[in-house]
Amino acid sequence: xxxxALRMFLGRxxxxxxxxxxxxxxxxxxxFAPWIAPYSPTKVxxxxxxxxxxxxxxxxxxxxxxxxxxxxxxxxxxxHGAQISLAVGGGAVVLGAIIGSxxxxxxxxxxxxxxxxxxxxxxxxxxxxxxxxxxxxxxTFGGGFLxxxxxxxxxxxxxxxxxxxxxxxxxxxxxxxxxxxxxxxxTRRILWRYILPNVLSSIIVVASFSMAQAILTExxxxxxGxxxxxxxxxxxxxxxxxxxxxxxxxxxxxxxxxxxxLTVLAGNxxxxxxxxxxxxxFRK
Amino acid sequence: xxxxxxxxxxxxxxxxxxxxxLLGRQTAPVVQxxxxxxxxxxxxxxxxxxxxxxxxxxxxxRALLRSTPITRGRIAFKGQDITTMxxxxxxxxxxxxxxxxxxxxxxxxxxxxxxDTLAEPLRVHTDESSAAxxxxxxxxxxxxxxxxxxxxxxxxxxxxxxxxxxxxARAAILRPDFIVADEPxxxxxxxxxxxxLKLFASLKQQFSLTYLFISHDLARVFGxxxxxxxxxxxxxxxxxxxxxxxxxPAHPYTRxxxxxxxxxxxxxxxxxxxxxxxxxxxxxxxCRFHTRCPMAMDVCSTLEPQMTSIxxxxxxxxxxxxxxxxxx
Amino acid sequence: xxxxxxxVKGLNVSFQTGDGAVHAxxxxxxxxxxxxxxxxxxxxxxxKSVTMMSVVRLLDRRRTEIRAEKMVVDGRSLLELGRxxxxxxxxPIVSYIFQDPLTALNPLLTVGRQITEGMRRHKGMSRSSxxxxxxxxxxxxxxxxxxxxxxxxxxxxxxxxxxxxxxxxALAADPKLLIxxxxxxxxxxxxxxxxxxxxxxIQRERGMAMVWVTHDxxxxxxxxxxxxxxxxxxxxxxxTAEQLYAQPSHPxxxxxxxxxxxxxxxxxxxxxxPGTPPNPKIVSPGCSFAPRCSRAQPRCEAELPELHxxxxxxxxxxxxxxMRT
Numbered sequence: 001x002x003x004x005a006l007r008m009f010l011g012r013x014x015x016x017x018x019x020x021x022x023x024x025x026x027x028x029x030x031x032f033a034p035w036i037a038p039y040s041p042t043k044v045x046x047x048x049x050x051x052x053x054x055x056x057x058x059x060x061x062x063x064x065x066x067x068x069x070x071x072x073x074x075x076x077x078x079x080h081g082a083q084i085s086l087a088v089g090g091g092a093v094v095l096g097a098i099i100g101s102x103x104x105x106x107x108x109x110x111x112x113x114x115x116x117x118x119x120x121x122x123x124x125x126x127x128x129x130x131x132x133x134x135x136x137x138x139x140t141f142g143g144g145f146l147x148x149x150x151x152x153x154x155x156x157x158x159x160x161x162x163x164x165x166x167x168x169x170x171x172x173x174x175x176x177x178x179x180x181x182x183x184x185x186x187t188r189r190i191l192w193r194y195i196l197p198n199v200l201s202s203i204i205v206v207a208s209f210s211m212a213q214a215i216l217t218e219x220x221x222x223x224x225g226x227x228x229x230x231x232x233x234x235x236x237x238x239x240x241x242x243x244x245x246x247x248x249x250x251x252x253x254x255x256x257x258x259x260x261x262l263t264v265l266a267g268n269x270x271x272x273x274x275x276x277x278x279x280x281x282f283r284k
Numbered sequence: 285x286x287x288x289x290x291x292x293x294x295x296x297x298x299x300x301x302x303x304x305x306l307l308g309r310q311t312a313p314v315v316q317x318x319x320x321x322x323x324x325x326x327x328x329x330x331x332x333x334x335x336x337x338x339x340x341x342x343x344x345x346r347a348l349l350r351s352t353p354i355t356r357g358r359i360a361f362k363g364q365d366i367t368t369m370x371x372x373x374x375x376x377x378x379x380x381x382x383x384x385x386x387x388x389x390x391x392x393x394x395x396x397x398x399x400d401t402l403a404e405p406l407r408v409h410t411d412e413s414s415a416a417x418x419x420x421x422x423x424x425x426x427x428x429x430x431x432x433x434x435x436x437x438x439x440x441x442x443x444x445x446x447x448x449x450x451x452x453a454r455a456a457i458l459r460p461d462f463i464v465a466d467e468p469x470x471x472x473x474x475x476x477x478x479x480x481l482k483l484f485a486s487l488k489q490q491f492s493l494t495y496l497f498i499s500h501d502l503a504r505v506f507g508x509x510x511x512x513x514x515x516x517x518x519x520x521x522x523x524x525x526x527x528x529x530x531x532x533p534a535h536p537y538t539r540x541x542x543x544x545x546x547x548x549x550x551x552x553x554x555x556x557x558x559x560x561x562x563x564x565x566x567x568x569x570x571c572r573f574h575t576r577c578p579m580a581m582d583v584c585s586t587l588e589p590q591m592t593s594i595x596x597x598x599x600x601x602x603x604x605x606x607x608x609x610x611x612x
Numbered sequence: 613x614x615x616x617x618x619x620v621k622g623l624n625v626s627f628q629t630g631d632g633a634v635h636a637x638x639x640x641x642x643x644x645x646x647x648x649x650x651x652x653x654x655x656x657x658x659x660k661s662v663t664m665m666s667v668v669r670l671l672d673r674r675r676t677e678i679r680a681e682k683m684v685v686d687g688r689s690l691l692e693l694g695r696x697x698x699x700x701x702x703x704p705i706v707s708y709i710f711q712d713p714l715t716a717l718n719p720l721l722t723v724g725r726q727i728t729e730g731m732r733r734h735k736g737m738s739r740s741s742x743x744x745x746x747x748x749x750x751x752x753x754x755x756x757x758x759x760x761x762x763x764x765x766x767x768x769x770x771x772x773x774x775x776x777x778x779x780x781x782a783l784a785a786d787p788k789l790l791i792x793x794x795x796x797x798x799x800x801x802x803x804x805x806x807x808x809x810x811x812x813x814i815q816r817e818r819g820m821a822m823v824w825v826t827h828d829x830x831x832x833x834x835x836x837x838x839x840x841x842x843x844x845x846x847x848x849x850x851x852t853a854e855q856l857y858a859q860p861s862h863p864x865x866x867x868x869x870x871x872x873x874x875x876x877x878x879x880x881x882x883x884x885x886p887g888t889p890p891n892p893k894i895v896s897p898g899c900s901f902a903p904r905c906s907r908a909q910p911r912c913e914a915e916l917p918e919l920h921x922x923x924x925x926x927x928x929x930x931x932x933x934x935m936r937t
Contacts, residue, residue: 175390182351183405183454184378197395336800337771443888444656473655474827478871478884500801506878530878544805545875546830548857552876554834556809557802560770 016273022266026259030082037076038064042231045071050249066251068241074255077233081256084234085215085263088145092152092214093207099153100160101196101203107161108168109191118161125158131220138226148221148228155217156210163206167199174198205275212267219260235260288363290462290494291325291348296357298340298347315564317343319518320357322591325462330488330495332509332526334502334541338561339515341498345464348496349381350374362461379409382455386467388447392439398425398450399435405458420457427490428453429483445476449483456487464496469504481508503545506530511597514538517564517572520591524598534600536577571603579604615687617789617821618644618667622681625659625666634892636662638845641919644789649815649822651836651853653829653868657889658842660825664791668708669698686788703730703785711794713774717766723750723777724762731784749780754810772803776810783814789821797826808835829872833857841865844890844900847919851926861926861933864901899930907932 029036051067052059053074059066065074107118134151141147171177172195180194215235221227222236223243233241235256242252298318317340325331325348333341346352348359350366358367361381369377382405385391392401402421406412412420422432428449439447448468455463465484469477481504487493499505505512506526513523514535522535533539543555559576562568568575574584581603589601625637637659644650654660665671666678667690683690686705693701702708710716718726727749728742737745743762750758753776766774775795782790792811796804812835815822824835832839832853839856841849841864849862860866867885874880887904890896899905902912911931919927 175385175387176393178351179383179385179391179451179454180393180404182349182378182383183408184375185404185408186375189408193396194393198393336802445888473889474829475655475868475871475885476888477873478882479886482884501873502801503873503875503878506875507880507882527879540802542875544802545873546801546804546808546828546833547874547876548830548833548869548872549874549876550833550854550857554805554808556805558806560772561800 013273015269016277019266019269019273022262023270026082026086026263026266029079030086033080033083037073037079039073039076041072041077041080041233043072043076047071050245052249053251053255056251065255066249068238068252069245069249074238074251077238078235078255078259081233081235081238081259082263084228084232085218085236085260088149088152088218088228088234089211089214089263091149092156092218093211095149095153096156096210096214097160097203097207100157100206101164101199103157104161104164104166105168105191105195105199108165109172109195111169115165119165122158122161125154130155130217131224134217134221135224135226138221143226143229145228148218151221152214152217156213159210159213160203160206163202164199167202168195171195171198201274205271208267208271208274210267212264212271215260215263215267219256287327289324289326290362291323291496292360293321293323293348294358296321296323296344296347296359297355298343298352299355313565316518316567317564318347319567321518321520323513323520323523325494325496327461328492328494329510330497330508332497332499332505332512333515334499334505334512335515336500336541336561338517338564340518341515342466344515345383345466345496345498349378349383349464351383376409379405379458380460381462381464382458382460384448384451384455384463384465384468387471388444388451389471391451392447394439396438397435398437398439398442401439401450402435402454402457405454409458424453424457427487428456429479444472445480448472448476448480452480452483452487456491456493459491460493462494462496464498466498467500468497470500477504484508502541503547514541517562517567519572519601521573521602522598522600523591524594524600525596528594528596528598532594532598534594534598534605535573535602536579536604537573538600571601616643616684617646617648617686618642618823619682619684620663620667620680621683622679623663623666623683624677624679625662625671626677627675628677629893632893635895636845636892637666638895640845640847642840642847642850644821644823646788646821647819649824649835649837651832651839652823652825652842653827653832653839654842655827655868655889657844657892659845660842661793663842664708664793664823664825668702668706668791669693670708700734703734703787705787706789706791707782707785707787709775709778709782709790709792709795711797713771713778713798714766716778717774719766722763722765723769726777727762727781727784730781734785746780746784749783750777752814753777753780753783754806755780771799772807775799775803775807779807779811779814783818786818787820789823790815791823791825793825794827795824796831797828804831811835829869830874841868844892846900846929847927848901848929849926850919850928851924855924855926859934861922861928861935862930863905863907863932863934866934867904907934 048063048067048071049069051063053066054061054064063073067073103118107115137151138147177190177194180190218227218234219236219239222234223240225240227234227236238256239253245252296318297320300315300317301312333344335341343352347354350369354367358365399421402424403417406417406420422435425432425435430446430449469480472480488495497505497509509526511523511525512529513520514537516537522538529538533542540555540557544557546554557576562575570586571584571589574580583603589603591599591601592605593599594605620640620642623637623640627634627636640663652660667683680691685701688701724743724746727746731737731742731745747758747762750761755761755773755776796807799807824832826832836853839851839853840847841862843864849860849865860869870882871884885904890900898913898915899917902908909932917929917931919929922928
């Protein structure tokens with residue numbers, strides 16, 4: 001009896017569990033990086049430049065995933081890179097969620113001029129080529145962790161705004177909201193206790209998809225050279241570094257690329273799973 | 285009787301639609317949900333409003349609570365004009381008049397515990413301590429026939445009947461002067477309808493409440509209401525005490541409603557009313573009921589009948605009701 | 613004895629939900645004679661709609677389990693019927709009217725198309741003769757100016773008219789058995805009275821057998837020949853209309869009748885049935901109604917009362933039924 005219940009649980013939630021597993025791995029790597037990574041990510045070893053991964057001829061178990069053009073261990077850099085990517089991803093998601101949800105909340109609930117103004121803002125952002133905006137902002141305000149988080153948040157807030165706006169527009173017409181109004185509940189309390197909790201599940205779904213987008217955006221910015229910079233590599237920086245060595249040291253690009261792809265995939269899988277769970281049709 | 289009525293509405297008209305373009309042209313058709321209604325609700329009574337779809341009974345309930353914008357007319361609550369009340373004044377006035385909705389599955393916030401749903405009116409309108417609130421909420425749960433342990437649970441764990449009890453408890457917890465119940469029984473099973481009706485009655489007695497009870501089930505309200513108002517296409521066509529209406533229905537529409545109601549008595553004949561309800565966008569001229577009325581005369585299609593007293597509390601808007609010089 | 617139009621024996625229907633199985637219908641046996649009108653009464657959770665939907669196999673195969681000893685319509689067994697055979701039965705033999713005409717009708721097809729569709733498939737009629745027949749049907753169900761209405765879409769009509777259209781569609785293939793699943797619940801009382809009158813006259817005209825599913829006992833009083841009362845997935849009483857309205861035997865049926873709104877006597881105080889309907893996921897070993905029953909004996913909660921035939925020919929599932937004095 002127990003076994004079949006477990007199997008049913010696993011079967012229904014496989015997608016989500018896989019996603020969670022990958023994210024958990026990445027998070028663990030990020031948190032315990034100094035202890036897990038075999039080498040320091042910035043340790044240069046010119047005698048061991050461009051060593052291929054251990055399963056390729058010329059590789060060795062000393063550098064499982066190989067080394068880059070400065071002899072730095074790829075595996076260690078990938079593990080440490082998780083810190084940046086996840087930190088930026090997480091920070092941007094939270095910031096983007098707060099900004100976007102608030103915009104969506106007000107636009108959806110108050111309608112009229114407020115909605116018109118905010119929707120215009122959303123559309124402006126959407127039609128503007130983001131990369132240019134990002135480069136401009138980072139060039140003006142300098143790089144650094146906070147700037148990058150803000151810029152990446154700017155990439156994602158629009159998703160929340162649109163989804164939340166739509167959800168709020170349908171929730172505000174629900175009878176329990178009308179009931180609250182007729183009880184005499186003031187508007188700010190209605191927003192906080194009646195509208196927001198009922199759109200929270202959509203926000204979480206958008207967040208998991210956004211996380212993926214955030215990580216990719218950070219990688220792109222680093223790739224373009226306007227990323228965080230500094231000693232600790234991010235996956236995007238690694239991709240940038242590996243650009244010139246695609247022919248003879250493909251692993252310099254492939255490893256951070258796979259790490260990025262897996263994390264993004266994990267975010268999307270979790271998003272899918274949460275979305276299915278949020279949809280009442282799948283519950284029954 | 286010298287107590288002022290709880291609600292007095294005069295010339296109440298509610299129109300929907302009718303958007304005007306920038307050039308002042310009518311871009312959407314106007315629907316008159318309520319048309320020039322005069323109605324009074326006396327303190328301590330249960331006034332039932334019955335009618336079929338499109339008659340405006342729901343709109344009337346909402347309009348009296350200022351939940352729907354009023355196009356024309358005046359509403360006075362306990363003598364005070366609330367027609368143009370807005371903002372904070374209206375919001376805090378709401379503690380005196382509350383609403384119970386039809387669908388128990390939709391009128392409770394799914395993310396709030398039952399306790400919080402019931403505590404909300406108290407938290408918003410009073411500054412009682414949490415201990416005091418707790419006592420009042422639990423007492424109210426009990427008065428509504430629910431177990432006190434339900435307070436910690438969420439709406440989805442309960443059946444329709446139980447949720448409706450919560451909705452009723454929420455409306456009554458502030459002991460409001462006036463409660464509008466909008467078809468509170470319609471979504472419930474037959475056996476539960478009677479239980480909830482008993483709850484309404486017991487709370488009314490306990491807390492001296494005044495009800496406006498909206499329903500499409502005429503038979504149910506006869507035994508429950510003091511007075512009944514019958515509506516058709518935005519107008520009140522007849523009003524009177526429950527017994528007056530039952531024993532001497534004056535308006536042909538009221539008679540049709542009574543005749544059409546199904547009855548378990550095998551001897552009783554069911555009457556039918558032909559035709560369709562006209563579109564509210566284009567109501568019939570004169571008496572709105574004349575297109576379906578078995579007794580329609582020429583004057584009915586040109587002149588709108590006024591509410592005429594028949595005696596006692598009984599009035600009807602029909603050309604067949606001759607004005608009485610003295611009460612019968 | 614003429615063979616039954618509908619014969620169901622030992623029907624069990626259960627659904628799989630997230631947390632356990634719901635036994636919507638339990639061990640149900642029901643017969644409908646040709647030309648007979650049977651009213652199937654119950655509240656939500658009684659299983660009345662599920663029963664009839666199982667007969668015409670309208671339930672989702674993946675989630676429901678239907679088991680029956682026998683399920684025969686007009687001599688044809690409905691169990692294990694393939695889709696094609698099932699379609700040949702639906703229409704000419706059994707027709708179904710749904711509760712909400714707005715969602716049951718295809719919003720994109722004209723009324724005429726929806727009526728003639730079945731006709732042309734089952735009887736192979738030409739387009740013009742099918743259309744003529746459809747206009748006739750619309751007239752028969754009381755829709756004025758049918759030649760115009762036939763090309764209208766459902767949303768252009770009122771609720772009452774849409775329901776008449778549903779009846780027309782159901783009649784199009786001349787069924788021998790009509791199943792009406794709460795067809796007037798969503799309608800105004802004056803419209804309901806008209807629809808009931810209409811269905812009565814059509815039934816008399818064609819001699820169809822009919823099962824009318826409803827929660828309103830009052831409605832069936834003059835309509836049904838026999839009334840079957842369901843509670844928690846089982847039949848608790850099966851009597852002629854005359855018998856039931858004079859005095860129900862089963863305490864639940866009596867309580868239900870006592871709770872029904874009475875236009876003939878609205879000022880008399882009524883007593884509600886105490887308590888709430890049982891949780892459909894929990895199967896009790898005894899009578900499901902016992903916790904709410906004023907006539908319950910210790911035996912009732914422990915043992916399940918089976919349907920037995922009383923002296924006056926009814927079926928009642930009760931250890932302590934109300935006897936006719």
